Each structure stands twice: as C-alpha cells, then as structure tokens.
Amino acid sequence: MGRGVWTVAGIGVLVRIAWVLAVARTPTGLSDPFLYRSYGIAIAAGSGYESLAGDPTAYYPPGYPYLLGVVYRAAEQVGIDGFPTWPVGLVQSLWWGVAIVAVGATARILWGPRAGVLAAVVLACWPNLVAYAAALLSESAFVASAACAVWGLTVLARRPGRPVPWSWVALSAVATVVASSLRPQFLLVVAIVLGVWAIWRVPGVTLGATAAATLVVLAAAVVPWTIRNEVALGAFVPVSTNTGDNLCIGAYPDARGGFAIATPCQGGTTWFDGAAGEVAQDRFARRAAAGFVADDPWGWIRLIPAKLYFTYVSDDDGLDAVEAYGADPLGASWFRTLFVVVANVAYGVVALLGVVGLVVAARGSWRRRDAARAGLVAATCVSLLVPVLFFGDPRFKVSAAPMVAVLAGGGAVVLLDRLRRLRPRATAGSGHGLPAGDP
Numbered sequence: 001m002g003r004g005v006w007t008v009a010g011i012g013v014l015v016r017i018a019w020v021l022a023v024a025r026t027p028t029g030l031s032d033p034f035l036y037r038s039y040g041i042a043i044a045a046g047s048g049y050e051s052l053a054g055d056p057t058a059y060y061p062p063g064y065p066y067l068l069g070v071v072y073r074a075a076e077q078v079g080i081d082g083f084p085t086w087p088v089g090l091v092q093s094l095w096w097g098v099a100i101v102a103v104g105a106t107a108r109i110l111w112g113p114r115a116g117v118l119a120a121v122v123l124a125c126w127p128n129l130v131a132y133a134a135a136l137l138s139e140s141a142f143v144a145s146a147a148c149a150v151w152g153l154t155v156l157a158r159r160p161g162r163p164v165p166w167s168w169v170a171l172s173a174v175a176t177v178v179a180s181s182l183r184p185q186f187l188l189v190v191a192i193v194l195g196v197w198a199i200w201r202v203p204g205v206t207l208g209a210t211a212a213a214t215l216v217v218l219a220a221a222v223v224p225w226t227i228r229n230e231v232a233l234g235a236f237v238p239v240s241t242n243t244g245d246n247l248c249i250g251a252y253p254d255a256r257g258g259f260a261i262a263t264p265c266q267g268g269t270t271w272f273d274g275a276a277g278e279v280a281q282d283r284f285a286r287r288a289a290a291g292f293v294a295d296d297p298w299g300w301i302r303l304i305p306a307k308l309y310f311t312y313v314s315d316d317d318g319l320d321a322v323e324a325y326g327a328d329p330l331g332a333s334w335f336r337t338l339f340v341v342v343a344n345v346a347y348g349v350v351a352l353l354g355v356v357g358l359v360v361a362a363r364g365s366w367r368r369r370d371a372a373r374a375g376l377v378a379a380t381c382v383s384l385l386v387p388v389l390f391f392g393d394p395r396f397k398v399s400a401a402p403m404v405a406v407l408a409g410g411g412a413v414v415l416l417d418r419l420r421r422l423r424p425r426a427t428a429g430s431g432h433g434l435p436a437g438d439p
Helices: 003-023 032-044 063-077 086-111 113-125 127-132 139-157 166-182 186-199 204-233 243-249 271-295 297-302 304-312 317-322 333-367 371-389 394-431
Strands: none
Touching (some): 003 113, 003 127, 086 139, 113 394, 127 139, 127 317, 127 333, 127 394, 243 271, 271 297, 304 394, 317 333, 317 394, 333 371, 371 394
16 A cells, blocks of 8 residues: 555644644533434433433434443543543544544545555645544544545456455455445445446446445444334334435425525424434424425525525534534634645645546546446535535535545645646746747
8 A cells, every 4th residue: 555645644643642632522402413422421321322312313313422331431441431522532643543544545546555644644734634533423424435446446347357355355345334334325325336337337246246235234224223213212123313404404394505504394203202202203204304305496506506505505513513503613713724724725726636536537437337436426516415315514625635635635646746747847948048948
C-alpha cells in the first residue's frame, strides 16, 4: 500500500485525538447526539435499545447506538465512569484512521501511489471531518465502513479473468452491511455499483459472488433485528422507524427543502407514547409524504434544487454537531469564525479537485471500459443525490466523503501532471526571450 498512506493515516488519527481531547463534551438539548448518548447508555447498562421513556425503540438505525453501548461498556470496565464523550471520540479517531487507509488504498489502485497519498491527505486534513470525530454521531463509523466497502469493490472490479479473491468479497460484504446498519441508503449505492458492473461486463462469477455474499451477510444482520422489532414493537420494522419523518420533512405542502418541524408530518404520537406511538408516527409520516408526492409530483421535483443547496452550501456542520446544534457552544467566538472560514475554504478546494477527479474517472471508465472507475463514479453520484429523497442538510453530504476524497486524490495528480508539462514550455519560451508559447 505504501508507507506514505500509513504515515498520513497516523497523522490524521493524532490530529483527531488532539481535537477530541480539546473540545469533546457531553451533549445537551434534545438533539441527535443527546439521544444517541441516551441509547448507548441504556445498551451499556443491559437494558437494550430503549427510548428516553424506557420503552423499546428502533427510531434510529441500530448500528451506532450499539457501537456506543460497546464503547461505554468497555470504558466502564477500565474505570471510566459517567459516560463521557472523549473515549468515544478516541475510538472514532481510530475509525477515521481506517477510513484514511482505505481511501488511500483505493486511490492508489485507480491512479497510482501519488494519488493514494494525496487522497489520504484530503481525508486526513478535511477540517469538517476532523470535527466529526468529537461528535456523538454515526458519521465517523459510517465513513470508515463505507470506505472499506468501496476499497473492496474497487479491488474486485480490477481483477477481471482472475480467480475470485474471497477475502475481498467478504470484506466488501461485511463493510457494506455495517455501513447500511448506520445509514441504510448505502445499500442503494452498492446496488447501483453492481448494476454498473453488469453493464461493464465484470465476470459473472465475481458479480454473483459479491451480490450473494452481501445478501447473506445482510440477512444475517437484518432478520434477527426484524424479529426483535416484531417482538418489542409489535410491528414489522426491518431497520428503523425514522424513515417516515425523514421522507415527510422533504415532502409536505409548503416544504422549503431543509430540516423543519412540519405540522403536516405529525400524526399526534411519538416515541414518548411508547412503541405503538413510535410505529404509528412512522406510518403516518410515510403516508403523508407519499400523498404529497402523488398529489403534487411537480411540487416535490421543484424542491430538489433547494435540498441540494441546503446540503452543499457550506461545510462547517461538524462544529455544530460538537456543540449539540447550539445547545452547548464552545464559547470562543473567534475560534468559531476561524473554523468556519478555514473549513469552507478547504471545502472549496476539495470540491474543485473532486470535480476534476470525477471527470477524469468518468472519461477513463468509458474509454477503457474500466469497471472500477465506473463504479466509483456511480457510487459518488448516488451518494451525492441521496438527500433528494429526504431533505437537505449539511450533515448528509458526509456520506459521500470517502468517494470524494478518492476522486480528489486523482484530480490532484492530474492537475499536478498538467502543471509539470507546462513548465518545460515556459522555460523554453523564456530562454528565447519570448513569452511561453510564442513562435
């Protein structure tokens, strides 16, 4: 893989550890970080996945609450009491190290060693992603597992005509299911990638083995959880009960495309009313969203630009997450201002490099019939467009970060090579006392 990628990964982990030790705090207010912490504490205590009211719940996908429960339980075993955030942040810093290695390895496969190191640098030094290491949110674990899944899929797509590497099949399948337990829409990303493989004529044995392994691991994870929900909630819930809310927030009369507490989406019950109320609200919100789209499909389509705007307009939401979305500000206004400026400037640079890499990857996949690059392009585009299905929020773009980092590494190499080719021309032109390029 190369020493450079490992070095960058180590630096990325150390930067995040320093950030966690400096800013990690216990979340307050009724926000996602606060709720995740509550669920994790209940799981660590042996009570299971319970709501604040003490009833069984499945509001969020189960992956992150159970990861928190494991970390909190381990912290207790070594004498760390009170369920602080910093042990979670340290673990999440290591997850980012895994993500950096996976991203660097993927870019190295597609564009060579320099691209691998540069892609790793992008993910390691991306300010907003550094901030997420100290937040009690699923982004850190998701990016790590999604990056490993993309790495595995890239290796498999680059081995036409060779025996199927079953270890890589297993890696991609397990990583896909772990990522989907955190954000179920990742299954859509992988399904599209496998569809691209079929078009690009990846050997049937590789395609079939990857799809079958993913389905087997998915069934092993989802079936027990669905049975648990049938028993605990009294309803058929394969993953979570927040899908209705997420759909309806982006599909109701007078919606603006961003997050809102929308009256048309409220059915009169919540998880405060127990499991039955939680399930009833999910179903009500689903029906409300479907009714709006059916009655006014053009109105839903008109919301797409607004959803994309709210998602991609800025890149400092990691700091908002650390501050529990305003419930616990850091206090130093100058630091917040500095972070916002640096984070968004870096975001602009990464976006530019990512666009260059996307164009290069798309052209290369078409000209060379390269299934690996085609799969990366498809995974990136689907990940970037997923917010269209729900509502726009800056946090939602983090799911595309590993793919964007890989593309940015490739884009950086292309731009550097172009500049290198221009320099001899400039030198030759100046040697004749003429501007470069003059006859």
